[in-house]
Amino acid sequence: MKKVLLLTVLFLATAVTYAGGYRVSLQGNKALAMGHTGVAVINSSELVFFNPAGLVYLENKLSVSVGAHGVLADVSYQNSATGETAMTEAGVGTPFYAYVSYQANDWLAFGLGIYTPYGSTVAYEDDWAGSHLVNNIALQAIFVQPSVSIKLSDKFSVGGEPIYATGGVNFNKNLNRTLVDLDGNRSEVTLEQTGISNWGWTASAMLKASENLTVGANYRSEIVLSAEDGDATFENIPNSPLTPFSDTTFSADLPLPAELTMGLSYKHNDFLFAFDYNMTYWSAYESLAVVFGNDTPDSVLLRNYRDASTYRFGLQYEASESFTLRGGYYFDESPVQSGYFAPETPRNDSNGYTAGLTFKVGDRLEIDASFLYLQFDEVDASYDYFVEGSGGPAGLINQYSSFGGTYKSSVFVPGLGITYKL
Amino acid sequence: MKNTIKFMIGLLAIGLVSCEPEFENAVTDEGFYDAGDADFSNYVSLGNSLTAGYADGALYRSGQEDSYPNIMAEQFGFVGGGDFTQPLTSDNLGGLLLGGQQILGNRLVLSADENGNPFPAPLAGTPTTDVTTSATGPFNNMGVPGAKSYHLVTPGYGSVAGVANGTANPWYARFATSESSTVLADAASLNPTFFSLWIGNNDILGYATSGGSGVDQTGNLDPSTYGGNDITDPNVFAAAYSAQVDALVAGGAKGVLLNIPDVTSIPYFTTVPTRSIPLDAATAGAVNAQFALYNGALGQLVAGGFISPEEAAIRAINFVEGVNYPIMTDVDLTDVTVILIGAGLDSETAALLGQLRQVKSDDLVVLTASSVLGTVPDPSNPLGIVGVSIPLTNQFVLTSTEQDRVATAGAAYNTTIEGLAAANGLGYGDMKSALAEVAANGAAYNGGLLTSTYVTGGAFSLDGVHPSPRGYAFTANTIIDVINTTYNASIPKVDIGTYGTVTLHNN
Numbered sequence: 001m002k003k004v005l006l007l008t009v010l011f012l013a014t015a016v017t018y019a020g021g022y023r024v025s026l027q028g029n030k031a032l033a034m035g036h037t038g039v040a041v042i043n044s045s046e047l048v049f050f051n052p053a054g055l056v057y058l059e060n061k062l063s064v065s066v067g068a069h070g071v072l073a074d075v076s077y078q079n080s081a082t083g084e085t086a087m088t089e090a091g092v093g094t095p096f097y098a099y100v101s102y103q104a105n106d107w108l109a110f111g112l113g114i115y116t117p118y119g120s121t122v123a124y125e126d127d128w129a130g131s132h133l134v135n136n137i138a139l140q141a142i143f144v145q146p147s148v149s150i151k152l153s154d155k156f157s158v159g160g161e162p163i164y165a166t167g168g169v170n171f172n173k174n175l176n177r178t179l180v181d182l183d184g185n186r187s188e189v190t191l192e193q194t195g196i197s198n199w200g201w202t203a204s205a206m207l208k209a210s211e212n213l214t215v216g217a218n219y220r221s222e223i224v225l226s227a228e229d230g231d232a233t234f235e236n237i238p239n240s241p242l243t244p245f246s247d248t249t250f251s252a253d254l255p256l257p258a259e260l261t262m263g264l265s266y267k268h269n270d271f272l273f274a275f276d277y278n279m280t281y282w283s284a285y286e287s288l289a290v291v292f293g294n295d296t297p298d299s300v301l302l303r304n305y306r307d308a309s310t311y312r313f314g315l316q317y318e319a320s321e322s323f324t325l326r327g328g329y330y331f332d333e334s335p336v337q338s339g340y341f342a343p344e345t346p347r348n349d350s351n352g353y354t355a356g357l358t359f360k361v362g363d364r365l366e367i368d369a370s371f372l373y374l375q376f377d378e379v380d381a382s383y384d385y386f387v388e389g390s391g392g393p394a395g396l397i398n399q400y401s402s403f404g405g406t407y408k409s410s411v412f413v414p415g416l417g418i419t420y421k422l
Numbered sequence: 423m424k425n426t427i428k429f430m431i432g433l434l435a436i437g438l439v440s441c442e443p444e445f446e447n448a449v450t451d452e453g454f455y456d457a458g459d460a461d462f463s464n465y466v467s468l469g470n471s472l473t474a475g476y477a478d479g480a481l482y483r484s485g486q487e488d489s490y491p492n493i494m495a496e497q498f499g500f501v502g503g504g505d506f507t508q509p510l511t512s513d514n515l516g517g518l519l520l521g522g523q524q525i526l527g528n529r530l531v532l533s534a535d536e537n538g539n540p541f542p543a544p545l546a547g548t549p550t551t552d553v554t555t556s557a558t559g560p561f562n563n564m565g566v567p568g569a570k571s572y573h574l575v576t577p578g579y580g581s582v583a584g585v586a587n588g589t590a591n592p593w594y595a596r597f598a599t600s601e602s603s604t605v606l607a608d609a610a611s612l613n614p615t616f617f618s619l620w621i622g623n624n625d626i627l628g629y630a631t632s633g634g635s636g637v638d639q640t641g642n643l644d645p646s647t648y649g650g651n652d653i654t655d656p657n658v659f660a661a662a663y664s665a666q667v668d669a670l671v672a673g674g675a676k677g678v679l680l681n682i683p684d685v686t687s688i689p690y691f692t693t694v695p696t697r698s699i700p701l702d703a704a705t706a707g708a709v710n711a712q713f714a715l716y717n718g719a720l721g722q723l724v725a726g727g728f729i730s731p732e733e734a735a736i737r738a739i740n741f742v743e744g745v746n747y748p749i750m751t752d753v754d755l756t757d758v759t760v761i762l763i764g765a766g767l768d769s770e771t772a773a774l775l776g777q778l779r780q781v782k783s784d785d786l787v788v789l790t791a792s793s794v795l796g797t798v799p800d801p802s803n804p805l806g807i808v809g810v811s812i813p814l815t816n817q818f819v820l821t822s823t824e825q826d827r828v829a830t831a832g833a834a835y836n837t838t839i840e841g842l843a844a845a846n847g848l849g850y851g852d853m854k855s856a857l858a859e860v861a862a863n864g865a866a867y868n869g870g871l872l873t874s875t876y877v878t879g880g881a882f883s884l885d886g887v888h889p890s891p892r893g894y895a896f897t898a899n900t901i902i903d904v905i906n907t908t909y910n911a912s913i914p915k916v917d918i919g920t921y922g923t924v925t926l927h928n929n
Contacts (some may be wrong), residue, residue: 076443083449083500083914129920178871178892178922182531182545183514184484223547240926241534320829378445388869401869 033315033356034330052159067417193230458911473565480516518551748809
């Protein structure tokens with residue numbers, strides 16, 4: 001137990017969060033072990049996230065699920081034309097979740113969830129080859145979601161509830177590829193704001209089509225985190241009217257895109273098979289437009305994401321009274337289009353392999369463990385839309401430059417949680 | 423429970439190991455890039471200001487870090503290259519002290535007035551690099567600003583005592599191993615496995631940038647009698663150059679020899695237009711009236727046999743409505759001052775007219791002329807305008823005749839360089855063609871077009887002669903191409919768009 005504690009402390013001490021895009025699909029150890037399926041799986045209060053409509057079908061009066069994942073993620077970069085290399089600084093992310101469900105009566109259930117579906121931390125060495133796009137970025141969003149689940153018939157239930165999202169961002173990049181102060185230090189900007197909040201909603205439905213077959217659907221709305229009056233800090237700016245950059249405020253919108261999930265589960269003896277299909281409406285992320293509070297020229301980084309699908313498969317086997325074993329696979333399609341591969345979200349298509357188990361400690365307590373190995377092929381990709389912009393005499397440079405090379409990502413996520421049922 | 427913990431720790435261990443994403447073919451793997459037939463473990467560069475990383479009219483630290491040999495050495499690191507040391511200056515100001523006294527000015531930076539109009543200005547501040555207290559070499563980068571071909575083999579060129587009396591070079595005196603050492607001997611003492619040699623530019627450049635103020639010493643084989651702005655005799659050049667190549671290849675080193683670009687490729691000569699004097703019709707007429715006597719006298723000089731009819735045609739002054747060629751003194755014209763005095767002119771006027779003509783379209787007006795053209799040097803004489811009534815002095819115009827001398831000598835040097843490269847199996851970098859291409863059409867790079875246009879073109883620093891960091895990166899890439907071809911190597915090049923151009927700063 002001591003070792004577990006130690007590990008947990010280790011995870012929490014380095015509070016950084018990984019995501020290739022910035023959607024982090026780690027909302028429950030039971031679900032993740034099954035390829036992060038769950039829209040049609042009646043299992044635990046993880047349903048608060050996956051499908052609140054299903055809460056009303058839980059057998060226990062009270063169900064609590066709490067857990068976290070330790071994300072070990074790295075990205076390597078190289079450019080064979082120039083020999084440049086880079087590797088993100090190793091960090092451990094800790095997405096977490098806490099869900100409670102409560103059965104008010106046989107047709108009404110309530111739930112509450114706190115979870116971290118979006119976030120991204122990528123840190124390269126300062127002034128690396130792509131530092132004009134990002135030196136480091138840390139983005140966190142925490143969702144708080146009270147839930148209501150109503151059984152309309154024995155077979156059909158619905159859920160619907162508001163989501164309160166709060167988040168923060170810290171983003172540091174060099175202004176362009178070449179601007180330096182008198183001593184050759186690269187000119188850079190840091191954008192920081194915390195406590196950005198907004199509201200969204202979710203709606204869901206579940207149909208128990210037969211004894212063995214369950215079908216579910218869940219929709220979570222887009223939530224735009226709008227930074228207003230954030231701090232923009234400029235450093236190493238030449239003393240020149242030609243480089244009018246000074247500390248000021250900034251505003252920027254970051255969309256946390258809507259997501260639709262549809263799926264089914266089929267039970268056969270001790271086996272449960274589940275399939276989820278996710279559609280994430282990433283096309284909302286057209287650009288990262290930063291508007292500064294003073295004369296500092298605005299900055300627009302084109303993103304031009306496209307909607308992306310994820311296909312998830314999971315299998316559960318109740319091996320014994322004490323042990324439930326799980327495995328899964330998913331294919332995660334990248335929202336990044338060709339030519340828009342930016343190193344702050346270096347994501348290409350990936351294959352997720354998952355496994356895990358639940359160990360029952362007595363009647364009420366379960367320990368859930370999971371792991372995820374996210375496999376990426378190495379990919380030759382580039383971001384072709386960087387504008388050198390200001391920072392030089394007029395007309396010096398005002399066309400797109402490209403930053404690219406070969407990227408290879410590696411992600412490994414062990415997770416641990418507990419479920420308590422009353 | 424215990425098993426679960428073990429299981430989790432095991433998974434974590436796997437995770438930590440698998441977390442290092444590795445490429446199938448990593449650029450850091452041995453053999454990804456190939457040194458070919460060359461050995462880059464000890465690279466030594468020889469040359470002048472270009473090799474030293476001189477820019478913006480000075481040698482300063484960040485400029486040295488972007489010298490083409492340093493950029494190349496970094497890329498050599500992918501194919502077994504070793505450490506590359508440079509005689510780094512102490513600051514980014516660029517000025518130079520001799521025993522605490524400043525002897526050379528600070529670098530230029532691009533300042534801007536309140537309307538955002540940019541102009542080059544010397545950077546303010548007290549430099550800290552002192553000839554007498556700098557570290558002693560030798561260094562891998564043996565580039566010495568100001569050095570001509572024969573200087574590299576001249577003993578005492580690095581004498582601190584000689585700096586004060588003008589016989590030695592302050593930059594070399596900083597790191598010369600002894601008072602009597604030569605640049606070549608210091609370089610050879612490093613036993614290079616690979617070298618680059620780019621010398622000879624100053625053998626014509628001093629003459630060119632001074633508007634042909636020096637002497638074409640072709641035929642004079644004693645360089646100790648040369649002045650700073652003279653053109654070096656091609657045989658003197660060849661003797662010095664071949665001695666350098668012999669010494670460098672003596673230990674079996676491979677290398678690359680770089681030829682001498684045309685001066686007409688650099689913005690110092692191409693920025694100020696030949697026609698720069700705007701006049702309306704009335705003023706043009708008034709000015710022409712002033713020169714009517716001179717134009718008339720030209721006919722008499724022809725009749726007297728003092729000048730040819732062709733020279734008279736060249737010397738005739740004619741201003742028109744619009745933008746005009748300024749008047750200038752051309753030392754290659756027959757000096758008729760004495761004759762004019764004999765004809766009754768006062769000596770001042772005679773001297774002014776003695777070698778007078780207007781600038782022609784094939785002349786080159788140097789960058790520094792922009793600060794005198796159209797000015798009125800004597801406020802008490804508002805009619806005394808440089809270019810209109812006061813001729814541009816010789817130093818401001820490289821005439822077509824002077825350009826021919828420069829081109830002839832340069833071509834002779836390049837014949838020597840190419841021949842020695844071929845004879846010794848060394849790489850031959852045709853920097854002349856590369857730079858001419860940048861000047862004519864520009865060189866496309868990731869994010870722009872590199873051109874020789876002053877300030878905005880990106881290739882040159884603010885002195886108009888020396889490259890910017892981006893220009894030096896282009897130079898390094900050009901040379902790496904030659905090395906890769908000559909030695910069957912595959913050294914990666916740099917993205918020149920990531921190198922800066924001019925430094926913005928208001929004092």
